[in-house]
Every structure is written in C-alpha cells, then in structure tokens.
Amino acid sequence: MGISARELAAVPGKRGRRDPVAILAAQDVARLADLVPVRHERMSATPFTFYRGAAAVMAADLASTPNSGIITQLCGDAHLSNFGLFLSPERQMVFDLNDFDETHPGPFEWDVKRLAASMVVAAQGNGADNESARRMARRAARAYRRTMITSAAKSALECWYDHIDTDEVLAEVGGRLDTAASERIRKLLEKSRHRNSDQALSKLCVIDRTGVHIKSDPPLLIPGTQVFPNAGPEELQAQFQKRFAAYRKTLSPYLRTLIDQYELIEVARKVVGVGSVGTRCWIALFAGRDNMDPLFLQMKEAVESVLAPYVDSPEWANQGHRVVHGQQLMQASSDVLLGWMRAPAFTSDMDGTALTLAGKTDFYIRQLRDGKGSAVIEGMPDDQLARYGELCGKVLAQAHARTDARVPIADCVDRLGKKFDRAIADWSLDYARINLKDHARLVGAIAAGSLSSAPLES
Template identity: 30%
Template sequence: MTPISATSASLSAFFQLHDAGRVPALLPLRYHRMQADALAFFRGSAPLYYARFGAAEAVAGGPVGWLCGDAHVENFGSYRGDNKLVYFDLNDFDEAVLGPLLWDIGRLVVSARLAAAHFGLALAEQQACAKQLLLAYTSALAAGKAYLLERATAHGLVRQLLKTVQQRRQRNLLAGRASQRGGWHLRAYKSPTLRPLPLAEYLAVRHAVEAWRQQQPSPPCGPLLDVAGRIAGVGSLGVPRYAILAQSRQPGKLPLLLDLKLALPAAPLAFCAVPQPAWPTEAARVVAAQGYMQAVCPALLQPLTLGGQPFVLRELQPVADKLDFSNFTQDAAGFQAALPVFGQLVAWAHLRAAGHLGAAGPDELRAFGASRASWQQEVLAFSREAQLAVEADYMAFHAACHDGALPTASGL
C-alpha cells in the first residue's frame, strides 16, 4: 500500500489534488453522490484504489491483457450498437490499459463484496458472492470463447434493461432533454442531466465540432443545433463533457443526441509496469481498447481532437440504462443472480482483446482460467482486505465532507 492514510485530512488532500481542473461547479454534486455508501465511493475513487493496491502482489500476476481498468458491478449497461441492435456489456473504458488481468477481476470482486454489503448480506454471503463471481469468470476464460449476451437468453435485471432499450424510440430519448418549441434546442436550464455553458465555451465547442463534422467524407450527422454541458456518472463527474443536439442525416427524422467527453490519462497507468502502446491521444486509447473488448461498440464511437484536447464522441446513452444499485428495485437475490453474468462479460472482454498489441494470446488465457485453484484464494483474501480499506476510506471521506473540507450539495 501507499502511505496515504485513511483520515479525513489525507483523503481531502488526495481528492483536491486529483480533481483539480474539473468543472468546479460539479464537484459538490460529485462528492454528494460518492457519500451514498461505500460502493458509490468506490465507483468514484479509482485513482485512490490504484494508489492503494497498484502494487498488491495478489493481483499482480497472471497474463497481461487489455483491461477495462475500472471494473465494478455498476460498470455494465445496455446500449444500442452501431448496427442498431441492443447489447448488454461493459460500458466504460476511460481507465483502459494494458496490464495484469487480475487487476480487473480483483477490482470487480471487491465491488461485488461492497454491493453485497449494500444489500445487507452477511460476511459469509459476501464471501459466497466473491466466489461465485470468480467461478463465472474463470470458467468462461477456461472455455476460451467470447459470446454475446442476447435478450433471448438473458434473465432478471439484464433482460429488463435490454427490453427497455429495445423498446425505446428516439422521441423517448429526447424527452426532457430537448424541446422543439421555437426550433430544436437542448433544455439546459431545466434538465437535471444538462447544464448551460458560458457563451465562450458554448461557441468554442459548437464551432469545433461543426468544423470536424464538415471535414468528414461521410458526416455521421447533420448540422449541429445546440450544445450543453452534460452531468453524468460519479468517477468522471466534473470532467468536461457535452451533450450535442444535431440534425439527422435523413430529412424529416428527429435530431440525434451525441455525447462528447474529455479523455484523461488512465488511473492505473501510474502503477503499471507493462509497456504501453504509443497512442496519438488518450481518446485514441479509449476508443481502441473499447473496440478490442466490447462485442459491438456504441454508435458513432470515435476519437476527436478539439482545441488541442482529446475527446471521445459517441451516440448518447441514457444514464438509466446503466446498472445503479443505489436505485436498484430488485432484492439481493436479483443481484446475486446477475453475478455470473458480470464474471462472464469480463472474461469475454479479455478473450476478445487477446493478442492485441502486447496482450497474451487466447491459449494463455484459457490456461490461466483453468488454473484458478492456484491463485483464487489469494484474490479472495485480497478482496476482503481491499473491501475493509475502501470502507475505512469511505468513512474518512464522509467525515471530510461533513466537516466542510470537501464541498457537497444535493444538486445544482
């Protein structure tokens, strides 16, 4: 572990340093959301997690592969791919790096323990959840074939999310975010997921994206109609992010909603000894890793450089389609039933990325999955130790917010 201590003063200093450069007005909301419980804090503190456990021996071994980098049980969701079909998969690759595969599975198992505690499960049941998740991951890895999770074969909360996206129409997506009155525009002053931008920032983003659009041989959308700041997530909340309303390329069709997000260096990178590919930008890294690991990428996914900064562009995916256990309507049994799916999806993502730019090949991954008896207990012990550390950090963070060392608010 690093010498960061679990005190309110040290945690306050850590987040003030890490969050420098984010939109100041959004930091109170970020810290408010992280106070919900230890799982929410875990979601929002990936850099702290790697500062604590980036050198942990229990998760440093095994094959090298492409990592999501921020694997946790709420980093899955349903979305419409660029082929217009609906998928359920890992859906956040901001922290993606080439590194030891156990970093992903270790972080995922820690999150499963925290989620089990969130549902009030006893320590023995938390351990059972961790074992169940590991078994699903290693079995899928040993099988050596990456599958797709389809609506016809999905169950429980996953099937529910897939069905919701399948039935959603563009008008549903625009509702509450955009208005046609007086010409199509975003409802930046009324939507809880949007915020108005200062005029200079508004014009800079709109002009830069429109210039990029006009330079494309086959533009993905028509002319831009409006731009607003976007408020979403926990870990990346405050990072410059925009919602863009654009005309459809097809006359008479409803406008499109796009998401544009600044790509920052990956949190695990400072602790990773594995040589990384030379990417032209951080956005190129995110898009490439997502392409390696996802079954099908979201529509319009691509890197952009705007004003000298790297951004990731994609079709906007609603927050409601991501798992969020703070608003989870099913009981603990529903969560437990979904655990094998989480393990399988991470294993399939690792298998898809096998052999890409320094990643271990599929044979090595299969052998690693089959040899789980040699490393499973170490990972389980690590996950319990990390859970306790995260819970201690959460209490210190909560105290820092309560004492006013970090600003918090219930909304904007």
C-alpha cells in the same frame, strides 16, 4: 511458478498507503471547479458510490500488491454498474461492458478484483452479511475462471465473436429468480430497447416556437448558450462544428457518409456518472432530413487512465483514441459512431465571458443513448445480485479473451483452480473494509470543510 493464491489475496497495508482523499483532491485540480462539489456529494452518498468514483484510489492500491505479470487490455473500471445492455449495430440487444474511460493494459486480475470487490461493497450495502457477500464475489470469480479456461480451447475468431445477448440473460437469470425479479428484468430489457435518440429527445429537449432546444437543468444539464451567455450563438456553433469536423476524420469513410446527413442543432454541458463528474462532457443534438431524425452524440473528456502511472505501455497521442481502442477491442459489439478528437479547452465555463481558448483537451465521441440500460444494484435481492455478478464475470472473461493474453490467463487460473476464486473473494472482502474506511474519511473531510460538497440538484 506464477502468482500464488496467497499473493493474489494480499491487500495493501496501512503503512505507506497513499491518502485516498489526497488522491481524489489531486484529480479535482484538473476538473471544472463548479462541478467538483457535485462529485464529492455523489461519492459521499454510500460506500458503493464512493467505490464507483474511486478508481484512482484502487489503482494505487492494486499497484502496491503482487500481480500475475500477465498483461492484457483492461476495462480499468470493471465494477458492477459498468456492465449493461445496449443495442449492437445489427440492432440486437447485448449485455457487455459499457464504460471504458480508464481502459489501459495491465495485469488481468486487476479487472477481476475491481468487479469482485464491487460485489462485496454492493451486497453489504444491500444488507448482506460478510459470508454472503464473500460468496457472491467468489461466484463472480469462478464464472470468470471457467469462461477463460473454455476460451483457451477456442479459435481467435470464436473468442472475438463471443457475446451474451439478452435472451441468454433472461434465460439464465429468469429461471433462478422469482416471478417478480424476472418481470423486473423484462422491464429493463424493454426500457433499454427504447433508449435511443427519439427517447433522449423527449427527455432532454423542449420544443417551442423557435424549434427544438435542450432543456436547462443546472448544474446537471446546461445549454451552451447559458454556459457562455455573453458569447454569440454563432461563435459557439462554429467552435463545436470545428470539433465535430475533427471527430469526423476519425470515422471510416462509409460512416462519414452517414454522419454527413445530420446537421448540428445545439450543444449542452452535461454531468455524467460519479467518478466522471467535473470532467468536460458535452452532448450535441443533431437533426437529419426536414429537421427530423434526431441524433444525440456525447463528447466526453478523456484524460490519462488511472492505471497509466503503474503499467508500462506505449504512449497515446490522444487519450480519446486510447478509450476508443480499448472499447473496440474489449466489447463484442461497439458503437459504430465511436471517434475521438482534440480541441482547445474553454478557459472558463461559468463566468459568462466571451469564449476564450487555451491548451488542448482530448475527447472521445459516442452516441449518447443507443439502447443503453443497466441494472439497479441498490436493493437487488442476494440471489439476483449473485447471478448478475456471475454474468459480469463471464462477460469480463470474454472481453479479456479477445486479446492474445487469453492462453496465459487461462493457464494461470486453471493452475490455481478454486484457489483463484477463494483468493479473489478474500481480497474483495478485505478491500471492502478498506473502502468503507475510505468512504468515512471522505465524509469526514466534507464535514470538516476541507472538501466542498453540493447537492445533486440546484
């Protein structure tokens, strides 16, 4: 018979539910100690920022409730802010999922619930009442269901190439919004088209008599020579050159020809996102011919997905490879410079000692900016947020439809029909209440001093 609508709407009960603050604290253990307070500060700002950073909390909750048993590749963290615009290798602007740190096989509805609940949390944060927020979640679920049913009638190749480009975004959203909203979207598209390495150079770097250098803006951005002031610049450069040489081996031969035209100039530690704060993330500035033609790559730590403890799947030899695999499978058009590597971890990032290495850390590498841009969810008008959620639901269905699970998923949502939309909406409204209480517990733990917190800026 498959999962029922009632089972689909079931949220975790209080009894036996894991302590959300304890889950976050367990994640903190493996993170950079000086950045953990920044993570707590960002997550405590609003219920929505808490939700963004609490993927591990939600994974535990999802695993404790009934599921469809239909397994597909999941984004793993498909909330509203993890959809956005970026340039395809053909230099066309596309709208798609754009964050895959938690990608992992799992029941298809876990991604749908993560998206729909983010609709409710965001809408309530913007002042919407419960019924309006629930309606938005239902519309996102409906868009997912309809797109998935349509995909079942398509060929595998058609599903593989399905995508939403910016003209479609503007056509679908602009016609339903006021002029000011349409103009905001146009400005976002224009801004995204210029978010490349040249733009990153002007924002992240300074130029002096000795050349181009990455800015120092601690704790959010710190050049490597300041992270390790007592280590020789040559030693630091050599260590990162080894890392990028290992990354190079994961690229196709024709892309090695491309990357070989660039020389590593400088690296810096960068704080990114909300949930990722405290993981090891570096950006690297490369330059091409005549010390021009800048290229920024991001080297981001990849740890086990928050979904891994709850779903059986083949083990990955490298967690960075897992992220790249999920991104290449689910995106309509992925960054051509995606790669991965494993390297010894620096045992201390901020004490100023010479470089010492211990253990191994997995990383994935991508371009830092390649036309990337996302909508500002906070303050978005209800109608615009609802339509944006529908677009995200459609994109999520297209991503799931690139796998061989598309027919079983389509059969499931088609059988449930509108009950699927209502069940997801009911679940989202109930889970938003849980999230609100979890956020309050985090704020309380910070106030009590059991969790540290630090401002975003020094």
